[in-house]
Amino acid sequence: MGRAPCCDKANVKRGPWSPEEDEKLKSHIEQHGTGGNWITLPQKIGLKRCGKSCRLRWLNYLRPNIRHGGFSEEEDNIICRLYISIGSRWSVIAAQLPGRTDNDVKNHWNTRLKKKLFGKQCDDRRRPTRRITRPEQDNIDHGTGDLGIISTGVSQSDCYWAQQPALSYPPLRPVCEGYATPVAPPPQSVSCYEGSQSPTGFLTELDELFQFNSVKLEGLDCFNEMNGGSASAGMNWNQVSPLLRVVHGMQQLPPLEEPVQLGTPVDL
DNA sequence: AATGGATCCAACCGCATAGAT
DNA sequence: CATCTATGCGGTTGGATCCAT
Numbered sequence: 001m002g003r004a005p006c007c008d009k010a011n012v013k014r015g016p017w018s019p020e021e022d023e024k025l026k027s028h029i030e031q032h033g034t035g036g037n038w039i040t041l042p043q044k045i046g047l048k049r050c051g052k053s054c055r056l057r058w059l060n061y062l063r064p065n066i067r068h069g070g071f072s073e074e075e076d077n078i079i080c081r082l083y084i085s086i087g088s089r090w091s092v093i094a095a096q097l098p099g100r101t102d103n104d105v106k107n108h109w110n111t112r113l114k115k116k117l118f119g120k121q122c123d124d125r126r127r128p129t130r131r132i133t134r135p136e137q138d139n140i141d142h143g144t145g146d147l148g149i150i151s152t153g154v155s156q157s158d159c160y161w162a163q164q165p166a167l168s169y170p171p172l173r174p175v176c177e178g179y180a181t182p183v184a185p186p187p188q189s190v191s192c193y194e195g196s197q198s199p200t201g202f203l204t205e206l207d208e209l210f211q212f213n214s215v216k217l218e219g220l221d222c223f224n225e226m227n228g229g230s231a232s233a234g235m236n237w238n239q240v241s242p243l244l245r246v247v248h249g250m251q252q253l254p255p256l257e258e259p260v261q262l263g264t265p266v267d268l
Numbered sequence: 269a270a271t272g273g274a275t276c277c278a279a280c281c282g283c284a285t286a287g288a289t
Numbered sequence: 290c291a292t293c294t295a296t297g298c299g300g301t302t303g304g305a306t307c308c309a310t
Contacts, residue, residue, distance in 0.1 A: 016278070016304090039295065055296075056279070068277095091298060106299070107277055 007039070007050040014050075017057055021047055025054055026062045034058075060101045067099035071108050079105055080113055 028045045035041060038051035047054065060066070071079075075097055082093045090102035090109075097105065 014280075037295080050280090052281090052296085053279075059297095060278080088299065102298070103278080110300095111276055 007052070011048065012042075012050045012053070013048040014053070017061075021049065022057070022062060025058060029058060029062070056103075060103045065099050066101060068104060071112075075100070076108075076113055076116070079109060080117055083109065083113075083117075 024045050024047055028041070034055075035044070038055045040051070041047075042049045042051055042054050049057075061068075078096055079093055082089075082096060086092060088106075088109075090106045094100045094102040094105045
């Protein structure tokens, strides 16, 4: 028996949202909330949309204080370090970046950071600057703390780490007491852009990096507390960063209640 | 100017989980 | 306890846009 569809796909609109739809949804939620039921909400307000689609639209775009684009290098570093530590748990990572959504973080990772970290070569100069899309233009000078320069996937942004003597990790702010902060790996361990175009060399360096993490992450005991002390409940460790699957004793993350305060110094 | 490839990102899909019954 | 339903989440896709030729 198959799973019941969440909505009648034949009778719901799909694809991009119109400004009118956005306005309907936004004003209703601002006035009445979601009513605790996304499924019935679109019918209530006369939207021919799936409840899931409404939820996604609200969470990713209509919600107040959402920021799009213009990721700072500091945010990039946080994303990379968390990805290395906990894998593709985008909601957790996004929770550390105020105003960012999991979808945004995920897209940013997939389109830029992954290339940074996993070998997009700096000498790819075909596209020195990326286009500035309308949403990005909207975000420029909106107090995001960025310079208003849209770094591209391959130019300044992509080459940022490549230009460094080695991948440089600023220290990650601990997310809870006793949380063993993923600490900057030895610089030489991730110098993946320096003559490491050879996959073998790169993998070796990654191995070193994760051996490093295997030590540092042993302190993640407080992961256990996330689910009432159950060491494995609620956590599929196969989904943890593939880079960390070899790590022994990796345990569950604690609840991440406080977003990382960007720009705050970190005591290690 | 036309075309094809690359890139980005909004949106969808489907699975896992939590909560209700 | 079993089943059903809604929600949350991560993976993937499709279309728009840009750049190089």
